[in-house]
Amino acid sequence: MMKLYLVEHFFSVQGEGRYMGSPSIFLRFGGCNLRCPGFGESWYKGKRILGCDTVRATNQKLFKDCWEEVADYKYLINIIENYLKNISYKPDIVLTGGEPMIYAQNQIFYEMIEWLVENDFRVTIETNSTIAPSFKEFQAYKNVTFAMAVKLSNSGEPKERRIVPDAINRLAKESKNSFFKFTLDQELINKDAQSQIEEICSGFSNEIYCMPLGDNISDLQSNALGVAEFCLKYGYNYSDRLHVRLWNREEKR
Numbered sequence: 001m002m003k004l005y006l007v008e009h010f011f012s013v014q015g016e017g018r019y020m021g022s023p024s025i026f027l028r029f030g031g032c033n034l035r036c037p038g039f040g041e042s043w044y045k046g047k048r049i050l051g052c053d054t055v056r057a058t059n060q061k062l063f064k065d066c067w068e069e070v071a072d073y074k075y076l077i078n079i080i081e082n083y084l085k086n087i088s089y090k091p092d093i094v095l096t097g098g099e100p101m102i103y104a105q106n107q108i109f110y111e112m113i114e115w116l117v118e119n120d121f122r123v124t125i126e127t128n129s130t131i132a133p134s135f136k137e138f139q140a141y142k143n144v145t146f147a148m149a150v151k152l153s154n155s156g157e158p159k160e161r162r163i164v165p166d167a168i169n170r171l172a173k174e175s176k177n178s179f180f181k182f183t184l185d186q187e188l189i190n191k192d193a194q195s196q197i198e199e200i201c202s203g204f205s206n207e208i209y210c211m212p213l214g215d216n217i218s219d220l221q222s223n224a225l226g227v228a229e230f231c232l233k234y235g236y237n238y239s240d241r242l243h244v245r246l247w248n249r250e251e252k253r
């Protein structure tokens with residue numbers, strides 16, 4: 001069985017998409033099937049890293065200290081229950097990465113999904129939508145909301161890697177209340193963002209959210225207004241990146 005890696009967990013407000021502002025427990029899993037070289041560069045211990053906006057969840061070699069192998073789903077439940085001890089309500093559970101759906105068929109990961117669904121949590125999986133589970137075989141996924149962050153050309157990924165029509169179709173139609181979420185910058189808006197989004201979403205009735213590219217306040221601010229105007233023009237929902245507004249680049253937020 002493929003090893004399951006947890007990179008971090010934290011309790012914060014959801015910063016993006018339909019449930020923006022909702023108190024949420026986040027579990028971030030390690031590994032991704034894409035690289036997204038178009039998403040800029042970052043530096044870590046003097047090394048330049050190209051692409052991806054969550055490198056600690058995709059670069060196991062550099063960030064091995066925070067990649068923890070999970071051997072039992074109860075370990076993950078225990079993490080959640082520890083957060084619950086300090087509050088008197090049920091927050092959302094957000095499973096993110098990296099790309100959590102690389103673990104779609106992992107027994108430990110799926111046992112966690114079943115437990116969450118049985119215990120009536122609102123579960124969102126943030127996914128690049130290139131991998132979909134068999135909803136017939138893994139029925140609990142029908143009660144999960146997928147935030148379908150299909151990558152556009154600004155990710156730098158070739159189209160055939162970032163757009164997998166069968167996976168998008170199954171996630172959009174067979175899960176619960178799933179929605180599209182796109183990351184835009186001004187250059188892409190000026191170019192062909194709208195036609196790329198339409199090509200991906202045509203034929204689906206799922207809500208569409210667009211949010212500005214930027215993992216820091218300055219980049220976010222420079223893209224935000226253009227994305228808001230783009231949303232007004234085409235009837236999409238604007239999503240901010242609330243965690244960046246509130247905490248800038250602080251980790252675990």
Ligand code: SF4
Pocket residue numbers: 032033034035036039051052053054058097098099128151
């Ligand atoms: S899909 Fe997301 S996690 Fe994967 S490489 Fe791209 S930005 Fe990083």
